[in-house]
Amino acid sequence: MASYSYTDLEKDEIRLIRLLPGNFNDDICFVIEHAPLVPKKPQPRSQSQTHSKLELGELLPDGWKVFMNPEGRYFFWSGVGSIEEGQESQQIEYEALSYVWGLPDDLACVSIYRHDAGSSATPDEYPPVAMKVRRNLVNALRHLRLVDRPRSLWVDAVCIDQNNIPERNQQVPRMGMIYRQASRVIAWLGMKTPDSSQALAALKYLASLVEMSDDKWIFRSTTNDLVDWRPWLDRLPFDDEIWAKLDAIFSRPYFERLWTVQEVRLASPHSFIQCGDDTITLSEFQRATLALFNAKHIPPSLRPLIYQAYFLAGSYATLVQLLGVSRIRHCSDIRDKIYGILSIAPPQLSARIKPDYTLTPEEVYKDFCLSHIDLTKRLDILTFCGSDDFGKRDAHLPSWVLNLSVQSSSVFGFNDMQAASTSRSEHSYLPPDQLSVTGVLHSRVVATSGPIPTDMVQAVELLSKHRPHGLPNGTYSNGENLLDAWIGFLTLGCLGDKYPESTHYPFLQDFKKSWVDVDEGRTLVETCIALPRVLESMYGAAVIELDNGYLGLGPSAARPGDCAVVLLGCPAPMILRSQTNEKFTIVGKSHIHGLTNGEALVGKLSRPWIVQSYRAGYHYVFKYNNNDTSTLTDEDPRLPPLNEDWRKVHRERTLDDPLHIAYFKHIPTGHIINSDPRLLPDALRSRGIQLQTFELV
Numbered sequence: 001m002a003s004y005s006y007t008d009l010e011k012d013e014i015r016l017i018r019l020l021p022g023n024f025n026d027d028i029c030f031v032i033e034h035a036p037l038v039p040k041k042p043q044p045r046s047q048s049q050t051h052s053k054l055e056l057g058e059l060l061p062d063g064w065k066v067f068m069n070p071e072g073r074y075f076f077w078s079g080v081g082s083i084e085e086g087q088e089s090q091q092i093e094y095e096a097l098s099y100v101w102g103l104p105d106d107l108a109c110v111s112i113y114r115h116d117a118g119s120s121a122t123p124d125e126y127p128p129v130a131m132k133v134r135r136n137l138v139n140a141l142r143h144l145r146l147v148d149r150p151r152s153l154w155v156d157a158v159c160i161d162q163n164n165i166p167e168r169n170q171q172v173p174r175m176g177m178i179y180r181q182a183s184r185v186i187a188w189l190g191m192k193t194p195d196s197s198q199a200l201a202a203l204k205y206l207a208s209l210v211e212m213s214d215d216k217w218i219f220r221s222t223t224n225d226l227v228d229w230r231p232w233l234d235r236l237p238f239d240d241e242i243w244a245k246l247d248a249i250f251s252r253p254y255f256e257r258l259w260t261v262q263e264v265r266l267a268s269p270h271s272f273i274q275c276g277d278d279t280i281t282l283s284e285f286q287r288a289t290l291a292l293f294n295a296k297h298i299p300p301s302l303r304p305l306i307y308q309a310y311f312l313a314g315s316y317a318t319l320v321q322l323l324g325v326s327r328i329r330h331c332s333d334i335r336d337k338i339y340g341i342l343s344i345a346p347p348q349l350s351a352r353i354k355p356d357y358t359l360t361p362e363e364v365y366k367d368f369c370l371s372h373i374d375l376t377k378r379l380d381i382l383t384f385c386g387s388d389d390f391g392k393r394d395a396h397l398p399s400w401v402l403n404l405s406v407q408s409s410s411v412f413g414f415n416d417m418q419a420a421s422t423s424r425s426e427h428s429y430l431p432p433d434q435l436s437v438t439g440v441l442h443s444r445v446v447a448t449s450g451p452i453p454t455d456m457v458q459a460v461e462l463l464s465k466h467r468p469h470g471l472p473n474g475t476y477s478n479g480e481n482l483l484d485a486w487i488g489f490l491t492l493g494c495l496g497d498k499y500p501e502s503t504h505y506p507f508l509q510d511f512k513k514s515w516v517d518v519d520e521g522r523t524l525v526e527t528c529i530a531l532p533r534v535l536e537s538m539y540g541a542a543v544i545e546l547d548n549g550y551l552g553l554g555p556s557a558a559r560p561g562d563c564a565v566v567l568l569g570c571p572a573p574m575i576l577r578s579q580t581n582e583k584f585t586i587v588g589k590s591h592i593h594g595l596t597n598g599e600a601l602v603g604k605l606s607r608p609w610i611v612q613s614y615r616a617g618y619h620y621v622f623k624y625n626n627n628d629t630s631t632l633t634d635e636d637p638r639l640p641p642l643n644e645d646w647r648k649v650h651r652e653r654t655l656d657d658p659l660h661i662a663y664f665k666h667i668p669t670g671h672i673i674n675s676d677p678r679l680l681p682d683a684l685r686s687r688g689i690q691l692q693t694f695e696l697v
Contacts, residue, residue, distance in 0.1 A: 001130040004032075004112045006161040012036050014171070014178060015159035016094050019141060019151045020113070028110040028141050029128065031150075032158070035094075039177060094152040096182035097144075098263035100190070100253045101157060101332070102136035110138065133157060140188040143277055154178055156259075165357050172355045176266055176343025185267035185282075189254045192276025199249035200278050202242050207284035209237075210291045214315070218290050235297045243299050246292075249275070250305035255312060258329035258340045261322075264312050265344050286313045296504070300456065303536060316618045319346055319372070320659065323384050327404045333357070335364045337404035346656035349375055366401045370429060377424040377674060378658035379437060379570035386555055386575075386588030398433040399585035400696040416493070416613065417572050417591065418622055421598035421636065422662045423684075424675035425569030434583070435696045438681055439567035440600045440689065442592075443546035444560075445575070451556040452538045459535050463490060464526045466543045466551065472515060477549030478594040478604050487511045489551050489593040490529045492537065499613050504533065544575075544590065552595070555588030562587055565694065566600035568681065571659050573600075576694060583697040597622075601679060601689060602638040609637050619653060622660075634662075639678050640687075646677045 009015065018031040111128040137157060144151060160171045179185055189196070209229070211221045220230065226237060238246070254260060264271070264282070271282040280288075289310040292298065298306065311317070311325055322341045331340055339355045352371040359367075372381045384402040397403050426438035449466065452459050468474065468482055476485035487508060488495070496507040514528040544554040546564055554564075554575050563576045563584070572589040573596070579585060594604070597611050605611060608628040613620045625632050642648070642664075649672065651663045657674070665672045677683060685691055 001111070001128065004129045004131040006164070007034075009034060009167065009170075012038060014154065014174065017153050017155060017158055019145050019153055021146050021149055021151075023147065024142060024145075026145075028108075028138055028145070029113060030110065030141075031113050037174065037177060037181070039181075093181075093183050094154055096154045096179050096185045096263070096267075097137075097140060097156075097188060098179075098185050098260050098267075099140055099155075099188040100136060100257050100260075102134040104134070106135040107132045108135050108138040109133075110141075131158070136188075136190065139191055140186075143188075143274065144186065154182065168357055169355055172339055173342065176262060179263050179266040179343070183268065183270065185263060185271040187254070187260065187264055187267075187271070187273040187282075189249070189252055189273060189275040192278050195245045195248050196275045197278050198242070199245040200273075200275060200280050202238060202246065203288040204280055204284050206236065206291055207280075207287040210287050212287050212290050218287075218294055236291070236295050243302060247299075247302050247305065250302070250309050253330075255305070255308050256330050258326055258331040258336060261312055261325060261329070262341060262343045265314065265317075282313065285309075289313055300454075300532060300536070303533075317344065318619075318659070319349070319655075320380065320383070323381075323402065323404065327384070327406075334361045334405040335359070337361075338364050338368050346654070348654075348656040361405060362396045362401075365397065365403060369401050373425065373427060375656060376658040377569060379425045379427065379567055380658050382567070382570055382574060382586060383572045383589040386557070386586045398435070398697055400435045416620065417596040418598055418660050419566045419573050419596055419600065420568055420570050420660075421601055421679055422660050422676045423568045423601060423679035424673070425567070426681045427569075433697055437567050437570075437694050437696060438691050439565050439570070439574075439694060441563055441565055441692060442573065442595060442600055443548045443550055443564045445544050445554070445558055445562040445564065446547045446560055447545040448554070448556075448558050448560070449543040451540050451542055452535075452553075454539050456530075456532060456535055459538065460526050460530050463530065463543065466545065467526070468551070472512075476594065478599070480594065480604075483512060483515060484508060485551075485593055487515075487529055490526060490534075491531060492534050492553075492591055493593075493596065494531065494534050497610060497612070501615055505531070541591075544592075546592070550592050550594055552590050552592030554590035554592075558587050558590075564590060564592060564595070566595065567694070568601075568679075568691075569658075569675075572596075576696075579697065581697075583695045585697060598636070598638070601684060602636065605638060617653070639676070642678065 013034045014037045016033050016035050020029045109130050113128050161167050209224045211219045272279045273285050292306045293310040326337045326341050342350045369381050428436045470482050472483035474482035476482050494505045496505045499505050511529050541553040542556040544552050544558055558575050565574050565576050573592050575587040575590050576584040577587050608626050610625050612623050612625050646664050649663045649665045661674050664677050
């Protein structure tokens, strides 16, 4: 049998396979057809449904609220249950397969019939040609094939000529539209086992217990038969056997592949996940993984897997989250660490990146970093840069360029910091490899620990070895009570005082009481303070002690003599290493207690003011609370009054915005900037802030 040979695609065309009907054990046969892919006219539901939502809300009794779930159904909540109504429909045109390619040498042969769609001939009148595809695809097609009619599918390995670089350059940017416009996406997990069937059944049961809104709030459903069970507080109804089976299903390669993230996130509400002949709808999977993600009592080893599954089925992600996921997920071409997230990345940034498989990975990564810095006027991207676990870095890349091809055992990923407040970066690029940035040298590292282990008992023991002398009544280097500072360090600031809307975090006074009540002879007092969820975000980091008495967490590659620096426009304090040529390399980001809320630029926040974090849609924003007067404001009390030439203006947040943003209009010129003018370099220098330039290589 002859081998299949691709014919070129015309402009705006894609290929589809028409999977021919057959019984389960029949050979796989299909027709490859060309079809135009034209963007569908968007039909936003926001305006009409928002008005309906508001109108419904006005009709509800006191105490009731209306929400919309990701499928477009309304439900009503009063703290007890929910009622649903309404749903959209969608015309079926083709389905898109999301799957893992599998091993390259595990191949099977399929038959492809040539067929001129414009003729009246049938496929049987043409001799078939052969194509070798990977076994996992054959398994998927065998389970998806219908007995009585053909099925139209888009499958990347077949519908894109993978050996044609110009075609890949053209088709990869269109994959977002392909998955978005598919009538449904089928996420193929692989062949089923008895354990996988029970795992999916457990997820479907959990999904029946909860309802979720389109902005990811979770509620108890009206079909919930567990008396007094609260999805965000109480233990889930699973035993050890079910947890083990969930561990097995979430450990499948599908949840480790990078491309599946955009494929599922762009999927229509009619999509489903399939394992063998077992299925679970995408909506059920979203509800179940959200309930798992928000649950308190989860086996520690399972939580990272749950996060990956939850993230896969989410609807929104910051660039920071996308890059974090890209780093740990797998793809066959490391350039796809960037190209594989473009369809769900911020749109203005994505528009600047054109997939080009003739570029080296180093060129792709550098262009991406420079594009992001130029677009946002921030250095958020630097928090992903630095050395690996052994203090080494890619010799072909500058240290300020993220290297997503390197796997790191560290999951140190706590990102809720505003070390540079809403300042913008002062930077310049000197080709080929130098980036000049501006910031404040805060201190130098004098001592470090080994990496914080994943075992919680061992992690607490390591942290306790750095307990400062003088507890509980001593004074931290910034003037704060030493016990308050030690608790703040152990919790990474995750306190109810800072997150008043959260039910997860105790308050500072609760921890201080625990410190007094614990019998030190029987248990380490830090055991009562270090929260499991916070400890998980510390894994792989090292404790760093600084020459001015400050304490923090930093990269395990940090060593004495390294500099702790707050760079303008960078949310986290960075650890830099001085080189012999008066240049610096990035070692990695850090979390230094007393340096995460703009202190290097505007000083320590004095009592009775405290920083608090509030949810604003999918983001969190920082506000300032005066505990004496209960005043809550967006305005940082440490800043001087705004110059009369400037006025703060409101703009809707976009996906392309940096982590911390505020818009100000320069009245004489009408120019609008995305940072506080009181934090511009000249303004800081005029107030005596010692800024200096760091040449990064």
